[in-house]
């Protein structure tokens with residue numbers, strides 16, 4: 001009965017968790033198809049179309065991989081020439097700022113000079129608008145924003161610290177891009193400079209920008225850190241950006257290749273789209289607004305042709321709160337952006353595996369093909385586009401689209417866990433729980449009467465027995481107690497967290513240069529520091545267990561052992 005109840009409870013918890021972390025792409029409101037035909041609807045003209053590029057985590061380094069810089073220069077000249085984006089967002093970690101042993105961190109002027117010379121030599125700023133913002137690496141070891149080490153102010157294209165609101169104005173509407181600058185100032189060295197932090201004043205500034213942006217056709221927020229790694233006061237950074245169609249970020253790279261595509265969606269319908277790094281993976285993103293429908297594709301440098309289907313857009317990356325999705329149903333043409341250094345020889349469109357025909361060039365990179373969306377108004381459908389260029393390169397891009405109010409597409413569980421969990425809250429909670437449980441167990445078992453050990457105790461019996469022994473030996477009891485309390489209260493160390501500025505590191509955060517930064521990574525380190533204590537406090541269990549796995553005369557074996565503290569020995573003798 002108890003097992004059944006526990007099982008049910010567990011199942012419910014898992015279902016809740018799955019639901020929370022696999023948000024349904026927000027569906028269209030009821031009665032979508034009864035609405036009047038929206039104007040303008042996607043057709044054959046190259047109008048109402050805007051596209052931009054994002055690149056992230058470039059990590060120009062004086063010590064590692066010089067091709068990061070030379071490839072970026074090629075990207076700024078060749079790739080940007082081909083794509084001709086309205087603007088480029090470079091979302092942080094422009095430079096690596098690590099010492100040659102990869103352990104330390106400091107701003108390296110030479111890296112910034114290389115970065116600046118890439119922008120200069122490629123003349124990218126004459127071809128497009130280059131909006132580069134800081135990442136945590138660009139803020140390592142900077143005592144104040146106005147200190148010389150803040151090379152971002154001298155060598156970047158944007159040069160202004162802090163969040164800002166950039167409005168891109170076109171003949172068909174205006175598009176807001178709000179930058180979230182959550183980098184720390186003063187900027188501590190590694191490793192306690194991994195989480196971004198926003199204070200109340202910064203949140204207020206962002207809130208004003210959010211209100212201003214309501215006048216635009218669309219708002220996109222961008223920053224270096226995913227929202228899960230930003231520490232912000234209530235109502236939290238996600239609530240602030242709820243009117244945004246998407247939040248673009250970087251910082252987590254591809255998590256060592258484990259997460260090549262980190263996308264999810266907030267409860268408000270805002271997409272959160274992390275982009276893989278330039279550093280090792282040479283990733284970049286093309287993002288388009290076509291008749292106010294957002295679409296994007298993540299690509300690898302020098303892999304051509306680049307293909308982005310803008311109509312019909314992917315259902316998964318749709319939000320009826322932010323987009324006029326009904327336009328798909330009233331569109332007359334399938335629309336595709338195609339880029340390649342070579343001439344395009346064919347753009348073939350398939351829906352549900354059936355060849356619909358070849359799209360023709362409307363203008364520039366836009367290819368269109370007439371279609372009847374009513375034929376696909378029910379259920380979900382797969383669109384695929386195969387593009388071939390004169391150099392013989394072929395690529396197929398596709399996605400699922402739907403004109404129904406509900407569709408079964410869900411974001412992946414792990415990407416959602418990574419992007420939607422407030423990791424510092426999780427780490428703080430875990431750390432607190434581990435320390436509390438440990439101290440409580442020690443204290444309780446110290447004052448509990450020691451029961452007699454059964455002849456063949458189970459795992460639970462063994463654990464409890466070892467806890468009794470452990471907590472009753474003064475040397476262990478006091479050392480573990482003091483170590484635990486010290487881990488909580490600290491300070492763990494005092495030192496130059498920034499060159500020339502002494503700071504102190506505690507489990508709950510870092511004091512440096514007159515500022516206090518709430519803990520993020522510190523809790524993770526705290527967990528790692530307290531875990532060994534748990535393990536050692538159970539050393540008896542492990543030892544006893546290994547004895548019990550020995551098939552012969554377990555009790556006799558144990559009796560012969562020399563146990564620290566005569567307690568245990570006496571216990572056994574008196575039992576027998």
Ligand SMILES: *[C@@H]1O[C@H](CO)[C@@H](O)[C@H](O)[C@H]1NC(C)=O
Nearest residue numbers: 039040048172173217291292
């Ligand atoms: C942008 O918004 C304006 C005002 O609401 C509207 O007239 C215009 O059609 C919109 N642009 C697009 C591409 O839908």
